[in-house]
Amino acid sequence: MFFKLDSFALMGIEAIKVAVEIHISNGMPSFTIVGLPDKSINEARDRVKASIINSGYKFPMKKIIINLSPTDLRKEGSFYDLPIALTILALSGQITSELFDCSSFIGELSLDGGIDPVKGILSMSEKAAEIKKQYFFIPKENANEAGLIKDISIIGCGSLTECIEILKNKSEINKHTHKNYIYPESDSNQYRIDFSEVKGQFRAKRAMEIAVSGMHNILLIGPPGSGKSMLAERAITIMPDLNFNESIEVTKIYSLIKRRKYGLIRSRPFRNPHHTISEIGLIGGGIYPKPGEISLAHRGILFLDEFSEFSTRHSESLRQPLENKSIVITRNNVSYTFPCSFMLILAMNPCFCGYFGDENKKCKCSIREVEKYWKKLSGPILDRIDMQIKLPRLKEEHFLENKEVENSHNIKERVSNAILMQNERYKDKEINYNSEARPDYINDWINQNQGLKKITADFSKKTLMTARGISSLIKISRTIADLEGENEIAENHMIEAFQYKISTII
Amino acid sequence: MENEEINLNILKLFYNLKIKPSDFINIYKNKKNIEDALKYFFNREKDNPKLFNENNNKSGCAGKDFNLLMQYFYKRAVFILNIAQDQYPVLLKEIYFPPPLLFCKGEKIKETGNLKIAIVGTRNCSDYGREVASHFSKELSKMGFTIVSGMAIGVDAAAHEAAIKESGRSIGVLGTGIDIKYPYENKHLFEEIIKNGSLVTEFLPGTPPLKSNFPARNRIISGISIGVIVIEAAEKSGAIVTAKSAIRENREVFAVPGNIFSDKSKGCHSLIKSGAKLVESIEDILEELGNYIKDPAYQNSIKLEMTASDKNPQYNHFNNSLLENEYKNKKNNDCAGYRNLKNFPDDDYLKIYNCLGYKEKSIEEIINTSGLDIKKVLQIMSFFQLKNIAKEKNFNNFVKINQI
Numbered sequence: 007m008f009f010k011l012d013s014f015a016l017m018g019i020e021a022i023k024v025a026v027e028i029h030i031s032n033g034m035p036s037f038t039i040v041g042l043p044d045k046s047i048n049e050a051r052d053r054v055k056a057s058i059i060n061s062g063y064k065f066p067m068k069k070i071i072i073n074l075s076p077t078d079l080r081k082e083g084s085f086y087d088l089p090i091a092l093t094i095l096a097l098s099g100q101i102t103s104e105l106f107d108c109s110s111f112i113g114e115l116s117l118d119g120g121i122d123p124v125k126g127i128l129s130m131s132e133k134a135a136e137i138k139k140q141y142f143f144i145p146k147e148n149a150n151e152a153g154l155i156k157d158i159s160i161i162g163c164g165s166l167t168e169c170i171e172i173l174k175n176k177s178e179i180n181k182h183t184h185k186n187y188i189y190p191e192s193d194s195n196q197y198r199i200d201f202s203e204v205k206g207q208f209r210a211k212r213a214m215e216i217a218v219s220g221m222h223n224i225l226l227i228g229p230p231g232s233g234k235s236m237l238a239e240r241a242i243t244i245m246p247d248l249n250f251n252e253s254i255e256v257t258k259i260y261s262l263i264k265r266r267k268y269g270l271i272r273s274r275p276f277r278n279p280h281h282t283i284s285e286i287g288l289i290g291g292g293i294y295p296k297p298g299e300i301s302l303a304h305r306g307i308l309f310l311d312e313f314s315e316f317s318t319r320h321s322e323s324l325r326q327p328l329e330n331k332s333i334v335i336t337r338n339n340v341s342y343t344f345p346c347s348f349m350l351i352l353a354m355n356p357c358f359c360g361y362f363g364d365e366n367k368k369c370k371c372s373i374r375e376v377e378k379y380w381k382k383l384s385g386p387i388l389d390r391i392d393m394q395i396k397l398p399r400l401k402e403e404h405f406l407e408n409k410e411v412e413n414s415h416n417i418k419e420r421v422s423n424a425i426l427m428q429n430e431r432y433k434d435k436e437i438n439y440n441s442e443a444r445p446d447y448i449n450d451w452i453n454q455n456q457g458l459k460k461i462t463a464d465f466s467k468k469t470l471m472t473a474r475g476i477s478s479l480i481k482i483s484r485t486i487a488d489l490e491g492e493n494e495i496a497e498n499h500m501i502e503a504f505q506y507k508i509s510t511i512i
Numbered sequence: 513m514e515n516e517e518i519n520l521n522i523l524k525l526f527y528n529l530k531i532k533p534s535d536f537i538n539i540y541k542n543k544k545n546i547e548d549a550l551k552y553f554f555n556r557e558k559d560n561p562k563l564f565n566e567n568n569n570k571s572g573c574a575g576k577d578f579n580l581l582m583q584y585f586y587k588r589a590v591f592i593l594n595i596a597q598d599q600y601p602v603l604l605k606e607i608y609f610p611p612p613l614l615f616c617k618g619e620k621i622k623e624t625g626n627l628k629i630a631i632v633g634t635r636n637c638s639d640y641g642r643e644v645a646s647h648f649s650k651e652l653s654k655m656g657f658t659i660v661s662g663m664a665i666g667v668d669a670a671a672h673e674a675a676i677k678e679s680g681r682s683i684g685v686l687g688t689g690i691d692i693k694y695p696y697e698n699k700h701l702f703e704e705i706i707k708n709g710s711l712v713t714e715f716l717p718g719t720p721p722l723k724s725n726f727p728a729r730n731r732i733i734s735g736i737s738i739g740v741i742v743i744e745a746a747e748k749s750g751a752i753v754t755a756k757s758a759i760r761e762n763r764e765v766f767a768v769p770g771n772i773f774s775d776k777s778k779g780c781h782s783l784i785k786s787g788a789k790l791v792e793s794i795e796d797i798l799e800e801l802g803n804y805i806k807d808p809a810y811q812n813s814i815k816l817e818m819t820a821s822d823k824n825p826q827y828n829h830f831n832n833s834l835l836e837n838e839y840k841n842k843k844n845n846d847c848a849g850y851r852n853l854k855n856f857p858d859d860d861y862l863k864i865y866n867c868l869g870y871k872e873k874s875i876e877e878i879i880n881t882s883g884l885d886i887k888k889v890l891q892i893m894s895f896f897q898l899k900n901i902a903k904e905k906n907f908n909n910f911v912k913i914n915q916i
Binding site for chain 1: 635636637665666695697874875876879886887890891893894895897898907908909
């Protein structure tokens with residue numbers, strides 16, 4: 007006797023279809039699961055048995071074999087409890103339904119017959135819609151998230167009995183369908199922090215505005231207490247809201263690592279991992295690859311505080327993701343791709359003691375120590391950071407002054423406009439932001455203007471900038487022009503951009 | 513004897529027979545002839561064979577195959593100057609204990625008839641120290657001086673760098689063997705300096721940078737030069753050792769004053785207190801070096817473009833008014849400051865220019881005083897930096913560039 011139901015497995019950020027097949031035969035009573043299951047799936051035997059009995063059904067005392075196909079894919083997680091229980095009940099003749107063929111099932115059972123939420127539901131729901139399933143039976147608590155996908159009817163079930171009731175009665179199924187989640191208007195007060203809380207540091211604030219507008223990576227250098235972390239945290243408050251597609255991308259990633267009861271993630275992520283993080287924690291990986299901090303910062307900000315404390319392996323492993331905006335992780339001959347399009351903010355002290363170049367506090371480091379300190383920042387990484395900003399320690403008069411400064415809301419408006427301009431410009435191209443611009447675009451921007459060319463030449467002569475340095479200078483000028491709403495880069499923009507480059511730090 | 517044979521014999525004397533170099537110098541100064549001095553020592557060893565034991569010697573150099581060493585020198589373009597040679601620096605011969613052998617790389621050291629002046633200072637120098645070192649080094653090289661220094665980081669490196677850039681003429685005196693690049697940060701200097709300058713040391717190849725080597729090196733720095741300019745030195749430092757040996761050997765000592773609150777100025781200031789010449793400009797240095805400059809031996813090497821005060825028409829290139837104008841124009845381009853005032857694009861530039869001073873001012877202060885917005889201020893600061901009117905110092909602070 008044979009029966010099967012459709013379910014899903016996660017492969018990186020994507021879900022793939024898995025068939026839960028069952029065969030019951032006479033013989034010594036046993037219950038086996040095959041098809042490369044992990045520990046949590048094997049333990050499903052006991053959970054399924056208990057919850058079937060506790061829901062008032064009979065568990066057949068026969069030889070039961072469950073196969074999870076495709077069988078060569080290593081599977082993990084507690085997703086398959088619900089489909090396994092349903093196949094057993096269906097094959098033993100306890101329930102029948104016309105819905106089995108056009109539905110797929112996911113859910114973890116508890117011993118009392120309840121259904122608990124699972125991870126990665128958004129990816130699965132997307133896949134279910136893709137393979138043209140009509141209904142998707144999932145844990146009730148996951149329904150908000152799964153419902154973000156429009157082309158499929160989500161049915162959230164609180165327990166096994168509830169699920170079976172719905173299955174039995176096809177005509178009333180629409181009553182139980184979860185209402186599609188409506189994308190809400192964002193409220194501007196979603197962050198409890200604001201840019202106006204940063205006192206002084208005008209240059210750094212302006213730099214931050216530009217960096218966010220063009221998604222330029224930025225390096226903040228300053229003594230302890232100069233407000234590096236404060237600025238970085240507040241960068242998130244001036245970023246434009248996520249649009250629906252971006253929100254889905256972000257929610258999908260977070261769904262992979264956390265059982266989420268809520269719907270769409272609307273605020274941009276801000277991740278600041280500690281420097282003791284493992285390489286896998288930062289980049290992603292593991293036996294069943296999970297997204298790392300760089301993917302969790304997708305569409306948001308990755309802030310590496312005390313960057314000099316991060317090991318060289320860490321910093322060098324960032325190079326490729328910064329370039330490609332995605333990371334490919336290969337484990338067990340399977341490659342998983344996680345998106346990681348983030349804005350990188352690095353913060354570090356100017357030297358070991360932290361006071362190099364400070365006006366009042368004496369630096370205790372020798373020149374050689376300072377040079378050694380800066381060696382940690384490798385050329386290739388510095389090359390990928392468009393903007394570098396030095397922050398001085400805040401002077402008392404600035405700290406105490408009570409002047410009106412711009413709040414995040416106003417800045418956000420300007421930033422949003424700049425990003426709109428970029429969207430318009432890159433409509434038919436594969437990039438989104440100025441910072442991703444390719445060399446031929448950059449040439450186009452300055453080719454017509456002889457004045458700009460001359461300034462560029464002057465700069466490079468004065469600061470011994472590399473070709474990459476010059477091109478990032480032009481990218482910054484493009485963003486400044488976008489902030490002003492100009493279609494062409496003017497000399498003013500270029501000359502301001504110069505302020506955000508330090509060719510030699512010491 | 514040929515020079516090479518002499519060199520080989522001196523090496524044997526020191527490293528196989530363990531004769532003290534100072535003893536050798538004493539005998540040499542008595543006999544006034546290097547072959548006689550060598551004979552004296554070899555004869556002495558023959559009479560007293562106890563000392564003459566090539567095999568039983570604890571030093572690593574014992575029994576060293578000097579022929580191999582010579583080959584090594586030949587391959588690496590290293591040559592040896594002994595004290596009896598004409599090419600050995602004349603001034604160095606005169607000091608109390610000149611090194612009997614100099615291991616050299618780069619031909620410059622062989623040239624007689626050019627004036628050498630030393631620039632020394634702390635390794636841990638400030639921006640100011642670096643600037644002063646490059647400035648003096650540049651201006652002096654322009655006039656034809658050869659800049660001598662110790663190849664260390666900080667002031668030494670700045671002096672070498674500026675000299676190499678200006679004329680290529682620079683002599684680096686090492687406290688290690690000629691084959692060792694110490695400190696390694698300066699490796700580019702080691703490569704560039706030998707193109708048109710020289711590296712000099714009295715230590716055998718392979719000698720590590722021992723602490724005790726450096727005072728010995730300092731005596732060569734001061735000995736080779738007609739004067740020593742000290743820029744930023746702590747009270748107990750190598751630069752002060754150099755200055756003291758310069759005083760002992762009757763060389764001129766110049767000291768550049770600094771910030772009275774900084775430890776790095778203490779050494780210079782105490783030199784000034786005890787009679788060293790306080791230096792603010794090139795003219796201060798030239799004033800003291802009058803005798804040398806007028807010495808016919810050096811006439812050809814020094815161009816006194818800068819010293820218009822020099823009355824001797826033979827050196828005075830400024831009689832030609834065309835040349836004078838050219839020179840002035842050149843100076844104008846170098847420090848565009850005041851003359852660009854008229855050319856500022858608009859009034860805001862002038863406003864900010866007036867805000868700036870020679871004391872550091874932060875962006876915030878500039879914004880507060882000028883009342884302009886951050887965008888405009890940053891643009892103008894870039895403009896000033898580009899035109900060499902102002903520069904950024906330390907963190908976020910701007911100063912006018914001095915019109916030297």
